[in-house]
Structure formats: structure tokens, C-alpha cells
Amino acid sequence: MPARSKAQQKAAGAALSAKRGDTKKTELKGASKSMEKSMSESQLEEMASTPRKGKPEHKSG
Numbered sequence: 001m002p003a004r005s006k007a008q009q010k011a012a013g014a015a016l017s018a019k020r021g022d023t024k025k026t027e028l029k030g031a032s033k034s035m036e037k038s039m040s041e042s043q044l045e046e047m048a049s050t051p052r053k054g055k056p057e058h059k060s061g
Contacts, residue, residue, distance in 0.1 A: 001043070003050040005059040011035055012047035019044060 003009035008031070015036035017023040028036055035044065 001047060003047045003055065005057060006052055006055050007031075007058050009048060009050050009052060009055070012039075012044050015039065016041065016044040016048050 003012060011030070011032040012035055014023065014028060014032040018025045018028050018032070018036050019041050025033075025036065039047075
């Protein structure tokens with residue numbers, strides 16, 4: 001599932017970093033914290049690798 005916004009992509013990237021052990025899980029906040037717990041590494045990788053061009057900063061509605 002591709003990211004719908006830049007913010008979602010950034011959160012997925014942060015969660016992926018924590019899941020891989022590059023970042024401490026205690027440093028995660030908000031959406032990235034719940035993404036790390038609920039999504040697999042492959043799902044996070046797919047969402048984080050979504051091209052940013054043409055994506056809104058935040059998804060409305």
C-alpha cells in the first residue's frame with residue numbers, strides 16, 4: 001500500500017528505522033509508533049519508498 005501523503009511516508013520511514021534497530025523505539029511518536037507495532041517490515045518498506053512527487057504534505061479527510 002503506497003503512502004497517501006508526505007507525512008505518512010515520513011512516519012513509515014521512522015517506523016521502519018526503529019523496526020530495523022537503526023533508531024530507538026522510544027524515540028517514536030504518534031503515527032510512526034503505531035505503525036511500527038502494527039505493520040511488517042515489508043509493508044513499512046513499501047510505504048516509505050513511495051515517490052513523493054505530487055503528494056500533499058498531509059492527507060485531508
